[in-house]
Amino acid sequence: MALTSRSPVLSTEFRLILLLSRLVLDDAQASAAWKLCNEVNDWEAVRHTAMDRFILPVVYRHLRHLEPSSLPAEQLVLIKHQVMALYRHDLNVIANLAEIHEQLLLPLQVPYVTFKGPSLAVCYYDEPAMRFSRDIDILVPRERMAELLARALAAGYTPLVPQDLGNDPVSLAFVARYQKVITLLSPRDIVIEFHSQIDNIGTVYDTRALIARAEPARVGSAEVSVLPTDELFVYICWHHTKHFWSHLHWLVDLDAIQRHPSFDRQKAYACAERHGLTATVEVCVKMAELLGSPEFEPHDNQDERLNALLKFSLEAMQGDVLFEHHLASKKATPDYAFHWQTDRRHRLSWKLLGWLRRFRPSYAEYRVRPLPSGWQWLYCFLRPLLACRRRLINHDAD
Structure with a gap:
């Protein structure tokens, strides 16, 4: 079913948050943000929206530099207290990633790659604790999943999905074979997702190839395996488009990666071409540039692909989980939001393999x-x- 929508209405408060959704503001963006601050009528809404969209630490950083006179002192204090709590959480997540490497993955010599969340924060943010991470995502070969789960459960990790997972060889072999994501809760109370594949039917990404491309990155005392910059950049464009960019810290990620010395635009587009994601990356980059413009208005553009992504993303950024699920029900396939992202071959593959999944x-x-x-x-x-x-x-x- 094709997605259709109308241009969303943007409040002053949301326009401000949208403009602040980047790691660094240039002079024009800072000036526009300062003017928007003086037009804000509801700073409580700014604080709540920034918190809900996982961007409060970045907003706080920018507001401290802008020093708008319209911002009530008590609101700034509330933001500061919430940000300090988020910092503690994010540092806990980063420490947990290092522990997983040292206590679970390294002793078993399990090849893996971690992506998004804490590894992205450590690699691309000047202050990693600024980047909120709900969980830790780790991709491992399916054939090594059962022994990894056994060691994790023995070390005090508790199962969340499936919640009644038994720590016996047959049960662990079953979930490793038939379930592509197994979720555990660490002793630090951090959600850990162990993936055996990161797309629904394996036609977008090959697990072995991704792990083979992994690079080392220092996280605390550990040297963990992460995606190379070009691979991560393409992945987040694809993954976040599936979710219509509903969380604003994803926009900050895009900005942070492009600012990093390791980012090479030509390598990123070459990587996108290998995965058949060139159109997705091109449109995401255009959208990020447009949203970062001080003169941005949600008008129709000549590029219909950009127009569609902008409209639905702006709605999702201001909607709730139920609204995102409503949009998800209308996607081209579970792995692609729009028909222009993919081709007939993939859609036919999904129809066939999606039908076979009913028997899993x-x-x-x-x-x-x-x-x-x-x-x-x-x-x-x-x-x-x-x-x-x-x-x-x-x-x-x-």
Whole structure:
């Protein structure tokens, strides 16, 4: 189903937050931001929106430099206290990443790459704690997942998804085989997502190839494996477009990476071409430049692709989770928001493989009827029976 929308209305408060969504302001941006500060009627809304969109530390940094007279002192104090709490959280996440490397991955010699979140903050932000990270994402080969999970559970990590994951070889082998993301909670109370692939059907990214391209980066006392700059830049353009850029710290990420000495635009576009993501990267770069313009207005552009991305992203940036889910239901495929990002071959692949995914068993079904590894192919036939059983149980409960 094609996405259609109208140009969203932007409040003064949101315009200010949008303009502050970058690591550094040039003179023109700083001047425009200072003028917008004097037009703000609701600083409480500025603070809440910046917090909800994971950008409060960056906003606080800019406001301290701008020193707008219209900003009430009590609001600045509230922002400062919230930012200090976020700093403590983000430093905890960064420390946890180093521990995962040293306590889990290194002893097992598991090849991996960590992406987004704390590794991005450490590599591209001058103050890493400024970049809010909800969780830690780590990509590992599927065949090494079970032993990694076993070591993590033995070390005090607790399962979140699936919540009732058992620490036995058959259960761990099952989730490693059939579930592409397993989520644990660390002893530091940080959410850890272990991925065996980072797209839905494996047609966009190859896990082995990504891990093979990993580079070392210093995180605390550890030297963790991260994506090269060009690969990370292309990935975040693709991934955040899937979510319509709903979190504003993603715009800061884009700015921070492009400012970094390791960023090479030609290498980034060459990487995008390898993944078939050239159009996605081109339009994301244009959108970021437009949103950073002091004269930005959400008018239609000649580039219809840019027009579509801008409209839906601006709505998602101001919407809630339910609105984002509404948009997600209208995407071209789960891996692409718009038809112009992909081709007919990928869409046909998704229709076929997406249909086959219906036969993939869930861990909940495994727990109801555990089967040894050699017999788990039977779940393809048991799934309909187990689904009927669940419906009957729910019907009796009603």
